[in-house]
Amino acid sequence: MAASTWVPQRGEVIYINHSPAAASEIPNEHPMLVITTQNFNEKTGLLIGLSLTHSELHARNPFAIPLRDGNRTSYLVCNQPRTFAWAGERAGRPHPWGMKIKDKLDEALVILGEIIGLPGT
Numbered sequence: 464m465a466a467s468t469w470v471p472q473r474g475e476v477i478y479i480n481h482s483p484a485a486a487s488e489i490p491n492e493h494p495m496l497v498i499t500t501q502n503f504n505e506k507t508g509l510l511i512g513l514s515l516t517h518s519e520l521h522a523r524n525p526f527a528i529p530l531r532d533g534n535r536t537s538y539l540v541c542n543q544p545r546t547f548a549w550a551g552e553r554a555g556r557p558h559p560w561g562m563k564i565k566d567k568l569d570e571a572l573v574i575l576g577e578i579i580g581l582p583g584t
Contacts, residue, residue: 469557471510471549472501474565476558479547481514489514489543494558496539498572510549513571514540526574528567539567541574 471477475497482491495512497504504510521527521538528539532537576583 464495470501470505471497471555472504473499474562474568476515476560476562476564477512477549477555479512479549479555479556480550480553481512481545481547485511487520489518489540491533492554492559494537495545496545496564496571497570498544498568498575504549508524508548509569510555511544511546513544513575526578528574530564532566539564539569539571544575 474522476494477497478492479495480492481488481495483491486531494515496515497510499511515530516536517535519538521540522529522536524538524542526540526542528541531536542545543569547555548555576579
C-alpha cells in the first residue's frame, strides 16, 4: 500500500514516535498495537494504541503481555494506552510485524477493561 493511502488498522503493529515523554512513559520511536478501528483512525487522524517494548521493567508488570520473538521478549504494555496523531510529526508507519499479533488484541482489551473498570471485565 502506498504511504499516502496507508491508514493504520485495528490489530496492526505500527512504528510511532512516543516523544516527548515524561517520567516512566515510553519515549522515542516504538512499536504500537493499534486498538482503534481504521475508520476512526482515518476520520480523526488519531489512533489509540498500546506500546511494545523490550524493557525488562515490564517483566514484573501484571498488565503487560509478554511476547516471544526468537530469543527476545517484547512486552505489550496494556496499562499505558496512548492517543497519537499518527501522521505528521509522530511519523506513524507500518511495522514489519503488521498483523502478526492481532490475536493478542482481545487479551489486551480485557486487561485494559479491568484497569478502567469496563462492565463485564
